[in-house]
Amino acid sequence: MKKKKLTIHWPNNLITIAEEGEDWFLKAQMANLEIPTGCLFGSCGACEIDVNGETVRPCIKNIEYKNNDLLNIEFTSDPFW
Numbered sequence: 001m002k003k004k005k006l007t008i009h010w011p012n013n014l015i016t017i018a019e020e021g022e023d024w025f026l027k028a029q030m031a032n033l034e035i036p037t038g039c040l041f042g043s044c045g046a047c048e049i050d051v052n053g054e055t056v057r058p059c060i061k062n063i064e065y066k067n068n069d070l071l072n073i074e075f076t077s078d079p080f081w
């Protein structure tokens with residue numbers, strides 16, 4: 001099955017195109033953004049971003065299609081970090 005092409009709208013208003021399964025960190029880099037990291041195995045939450053309002057941990061989840069070709073990204077900011 002052909003992978004879906006998705007449009008990613010980043011907080012700095014840049015747009016990148018991605019396919020399902022691609023790496024969030026790489027695509028953020030292409031938009032001149034850096035997703036913060038900590039543990040890199042899903043436990044600390046440092047890398048969390050909001051994808052169309054849903055919190056995702058990019059270190060354990062690649063880009064996925066969920067009934068919307070446009071992914072609006074917000075960086076979460078945790079006041080305790």
Ligand code: FES
Pocket residue numbers: 036037038039040041042043044045046047048057058059060
């Ligand atoms: S870097 Fe720790 S949860 Fe992603």
